[in-house]
Amino acid sequence: MPLPSTFFGVTPKQLLVLVTLGCVAAYLFNDHAEPTPENLALETFIRSQEQVGEQVGAVLGITLIRQVEAYPAYNVSGYKRSMYAVEGERGRLVVTLKQGEQGIEVTDIRKP
DSSP states (O other): OOOOSOBTTBOHHHHHHHHHHHHHHHHHHSOOOOOOHHHHHHHHHHHHOHHHHHHHSSEEEEEEEEEEEEOOSTTSOOEEEEEEEEEETTEEEEEEEEEETTEEEEEEEEOO
């Protein structure tokens, strides 16, 4: 039995082109986690926190989990809230930072 020449109105050649374009677009739009100066500054800030060092020891790695920009009111400047997974020699933590006009502050430190 021969293969159909069209599948839902698309030829195999067109399907191959669409899949290839989709893969290329996914690769180009994928967020490559290249360290920016801002991310390096936040990681340095996390490493400098005594609470983090006390709970996990020497920090082995820091990974950004989520970052959200919030604007609480139209006449108030916004802030950025970042959540990082911190892995140390004695365990793991999730550290939440708030970055705004007042600078950077730790808002939450918890075990995952």
